Amino acid sequence: MALAVGVWEKNKPMPKFFKSLNPYTQEIVGEYMEASPIQIEVKLEWAQMAQRDWAARSFNDRATCFEHLAQYLREHKAELALIMTQEMGKILPESLGEIEKCAAQCIHYAQHAESLLQPENIPTDAKESGVSYEPVGIVLAIMPWNFPFWQVFRYAVPALMAGNVTMLKHAPNVFGCAVAIETAFRAAGFPEGVFQTLIADVDAIQSLVADDRIGMITLTGSERAGASLAALAGSHIKKTVLELGGNDALIVLPDADLDKAAAAAVQSRMMNAGQVCIAAKRFLVHQDVKAAFTEKVLHLIQNLKQGDPLDPATKLGPLARLDLAETLERQLQKALAQGATLLCGGQRNGCNFQPTLLDNVQPDSIAFKEETFGPLAAITTVASEQEAIKLANQSRYGLSAAIWTQDLYKAKILAHQLEVGSVFVNAVVRSDSRLPIGGVKKSGYGRELSEAGIKDFCIVKAHYIN
Structure with a gap:
């Protein structure tokens, strides 16, 4: 035939x-x-x-x-x-x-x-x-x-x-x-x-x-x-x-294991050069642990080796197309103009985009509201778990979310309040043949x-x- x-x-x-x-x-x-x-x-x-x-x-x-x-x-x-x-x-x-x-x-x-x-x-x-x-x-x-x-x-x-x-x-x-x-x-x-x-x-x-x-x-x-x-x-x-699309939130509460939470946050955001629908794109971190969490995340991101994707030592490859890298660059520049603080990265060379961490990202920022499809993580400080839930839901997207806390009873209650298709507690959000995947809202x-x-x-x- x-x-x-x-x-x-x-x-x-x-x-x-x-x-x-x-x-x-x-x-x-x-x-x-x-x-x-x-x-x-x-x-x-x-x-x-x-x-x-x-x-x-x-x-x-x-x-x-x-x-x-x-x-x-x-x-x-x-x-x-x-x-x-x-x-x-x-x-x-x-x-x-x-x-x-x-x-x-x-x-x-x-x-x-x-x-x-x-x-x-x-x-x-x-x-x-x-x-x-x-x-x-x-x-x-x-x-x-x-x-x-x-x-x-x-x-x-x-x-x-x-x-x-x-x-x-x-x-x-x-x-x-x-x-x-x-x-x-x-x-x-x-x-x-x-x-x-x-x-x-x-x-x-x-x-x-x-x-x-x-x-x-x-x-x-x-x-x-x-x-x-x-x-x-x-x-x-x-x-x-x-x-x-997805604009997933990763919520870090005061009792979280910060080493594990930081490692998971970087893995989730930087996997596949950040080109993942279910990646954690917004880090909503409680003010009591924000400084310590940010320091750990920054250290991990700065030690990611970027380069040839065929090199076994490389941990971060290029974005898939030039137009995608240019779009991310425009989003970054607008986020900085809106008051975000650049902690590391931000430079682009062709399709290669340095792993980037932003702090002081406010809810009206493009880095908070839009899907950023690339190696760019945004930290927003929250004063309470309820503020974290409110801000996580303050998105037109609803694909998935993650909560980091050692209080599993509390985590289960909060999980039901999140307007998403999947919630992972103390784990990186991922697809699994045994569990359904899909979103709500946009x-x-x-x-x-x-x-x-x-x-x-x-x-x-x-x-x-x-």
Whole structure:
């Protein structure tokens, strides 16, 4: 069923080419030709045909494919991680860890999907009644560049284990990762059409959203992209799952273990060069421990080695694109103009942005109100735990939050007051196949991972038999 990449309709404009640049060296690492409307139509037909067969297969058959995929990922971990690092600048140990996390995701749902989607018997006045969970069909996915493998596997594994097939439109700067992922699915023995990559731009996505063969759409990206997609999908009565921006708060109370809290704060904020939706971006620190906490964080940040992401000693790589680094630089300059104090960092050289720590960040500061997607941490002093909760909730986003305190009873009470999708106590916020992930407010809706995540890619069907 292979379609030649070079095929193009006669009398049509010349195709567009996408280039992926190594953000550290600015060298071209790949060029990819945009799919034509005919190629996209063929992919849709393949997906539609494949989905009927795939949905009819047993959970065991699907699980076997994912077990083979996990094996493939682990056997090819080094080469896949290298593609990721070269395309978006993630340091190599983080890329290797991301591939391993994808493999673990495959195994998790291979083992648990059938039990998670078991039909439920619900007593009514009928002889038999209940609920079943059935595939929606073709899932169109629009994924970001910051975790170019994990973001895909996060939705695709549960979606496909539920009997769906998927078409992936990845970010243009990581099309090499997208092609490598499709290659991995094919090598693992998935039928043609179950997982397909689209080398396409936004215009093609608009027509796909309108196509009746697309069952639902999932997007991880910016607030602006999510709002646009939701409006378009809504006009065609299409279900969406959206994971959008985050401006997560990390609350440090007076009884916190400051060494652990500071280490977690720096890890959360600086991981992946700060390009993490669920990173702690606002440090809300009680005035009694603010000086000590700030000193510890400053020391850790100043000792981060920045440089070549292929160098094993490097702890902080470049931002993924030049425009992202320039945006962060503008946000920093505005924050300083609004009264924030620069404690370290702040310099940019191309895509390389020094790890930066700001103090005295007020609630009206851009560094407090907006999502800063890069290695920039902002400290705000609070006088009480209730002020911390109030300021944490004083955001249009609501993805996740962290609380650091040794009083777990208090932490549980405060956790319920936070307007977010996830709360972690004395731990770095992270995604876990066993727990749902997703946001509230402008951070989106719907869930991925866990039981809630796989069921969000299903039709919930009621059965009543008398």
